[in-house]
Amino acid sequence: MDTQSKIEIVMKQIKSQIANQRFVAGARLPSVRRLAQEMQFSISTVVEAYARLVTEGVLEARAGSGFYVKGQAQPQKVITANNFQYDREINPLWISRQSLDANDAMLKPGCGWLPPEWMPESSLRKALKQAAKSSVKMLVEYPIPHGHAGLRQWIARRNAQYEINVDPSQILITDSGTQSIDLIFRVHLQAGDVILVDDPCYFNFQALIQAHHLQAIAIPFTAQGPDVEKFEQALQYQPKLYLTNSGIHNPTGATLSIQRAYQVAKLAEQANLLIVEDDIFSEFEYLPAPRYSTLMGFNQVIQIGSFSKTLTASLRCGYIVSNPQDIEQYIDLKIATNFSSGHLNAEIIYSALMDSQYVKHIESLKKKLNNSMSICIQRLRQLGIEPVLIPKAGIFLWCHLPEQLDAAELTRRCLQRGLILAPGHAFSQSANAKHLMRFNVAQCINPKVFDILAEEMNTFCHDSA
Known part of the structure; x- marks a missing residue:
């Protein structure tokens, strides 16, 4: 039994005794030493339990006298799971809201992260202990403007595998990948500016575009990368920036080909178009895909990323890699x-x-994802749901639903059964998006996902007949 659970035991016993009127308002509680002897716990455990009860407003401490019940204890408000708004418009923020609001009983094949049990808990706990032993300066002071030096050095070394030479001074540590995009948009764009995005694209890209009042031109994203003809046509509108995924694309799982990368890089260079490539899924790659930053350098390419997919989403941390002049603007x-x-x-x-x-954790994740990908494809095909393409790696499958099914309506039905899905039009405004859906293969390991899908698909088809 750990110290934390002992503290909770003491607190629970005292609250119970107050509720049963053994200790009434104003009553003095046993001394710390006496209660520690009675419960056979350490004095420090009881001291901490009393202190927490004071913080909660259950007890009050009187100097030189002890601890007393503080008036009539107010019942604590029970926080229940939020009621899902089934009739809310399924917009770019809908999936995030549903997934983040979900309780532990909900199944989340529509979310964008790995299951908790897949994450490196022991390494994180070890890192937390190491951080607790850090210098006082680390614990209480502001960091240098560029952010953590060791982490910037790690990012620079990692870029070397793409044959990208980066100095740590070209890297800024941010609070998340989303904050990185927000900073880039604020520095380089103004309301009304035109930018290019993939179609489909990560739904939070669309949310950020709306928040900054930008005009976005959607470029169809194929199995090899953006449609070059459409990309070139869009340049006539003088876009300022192209926002995309490098490595593994979200939501399609496609990988940029070297030929397509060269074609896009040449067009962007001629048009003086800034490219922002989100590298968040790079650790899932078996073989590194081409990077625009490799082809063009950081005068025209900005790389962003974070660690939420492979380590933890709880500790928010991201980064920007760019040229020194732009980094200075982001810092300011x-x-x-x-x-x-x-x-x-x-x-x-x-x-x-x-x-x-x-490194072992990453290799284990790749094997788990590869296995889950195969199983998920098989189970979805049994339901008549077909992948648009088979990804080389990653966590997502971008799929066609049977023509008679509407992805948004199926999503609403499944949500009422405790299943959160990611319908196509949250990622794309194209006409066929209503028959498309993204699946997170790591979140599809529970057979109930496919059982609920099958039942709701049958019900949908029956109601539509």
């Missing part, structure tokens, strides 16, 4: 709006990355 804006990044988060992330188990 970051100081003006957020002052600094979560240095302690970065320290914990860095410790986990440097742990000897990290």
Whole structure:
């Protein structure tokens, strides 16, 4: 039994005794030493339990006298799971809201992260302990403007595998990949500016575009990368920026080909178009895909990323890689709006990355995902759901539903059964998006996912007949 659970036992017993009127309002509780002897716990455990009860407003401490019941104990408000708004418009933020609001009983094949049991818990706990032993400066002071030096060095070394030479001074640590995009948009764009995005694309890209009041031209994304003809046609509207995934594409799982990368890079260079490539899924790759930053350098390409998919989404931490001049602008804006990044988060992330188990963890994830991908494809095909393409790696399957099914309506039905899905039009405005859906293969390991899908698909078809 750990110390934390002992503290909770003491607190629970005292609350129970107050509720049963053994200790009424104003009553003095047993001394710390006496209660410790009675419960055979350490004095420090009881001291901590009493202190927490004071913080909760259950007890009050009187100097030199002891601890007393503080008036009539107020019943604590029970926080229940949010009621899902089934009739809410399924917009780019809908999937995120449903997935984040979901309780533990909900199944989430529509979310964008791995199951908790797949994450490196032991490495994170070890990193937390190491962080607790850090210097006082690490624990209480603001970090340097660029952010954690060791983490920036790790990012620079990792870029070397793509034959990208990066100096740590070209890297800025942020609070998340989303904050990175927000900073980039604020520095380089103004409301009304035109940018290019993939179709389909990560739904939060669309949310950020709306928040910044930008005009987006959607470029169809094929199995090899963006449609070159459509990309070239869109350049007549003088877009300022192209936002895309490098490595593994979200939601299609496609991989940019070297030929397509060269074609797009040449067009972007001629049009003086800035490319922002989100590298968040790179650790899932078996073979590195081409990077625009490799072909064009950081005068025209910005790389962003985070560690939420492979380590933890709880400790928010991201980064931007760019040229030194732009990094200075991002730093100034970051100081003006957020002052600094979560240095302690970065320290914990860095410790986990440097742990000897990290490489083994990544290799284990790849094997699990490869196995889950095969099983998921098989189970979906049994339901008449066909992948648009078979990804080389990653966590997503972009799928065609049977023509008679509407993805948004199926999503609403399944949500009422405790199943969160990701319908196509959250990622795309194209006409056929209503028959498309993204599946997270790591979140499809529970057979109930396919049981509920099968039942609701049958019901949908019956109701539509």
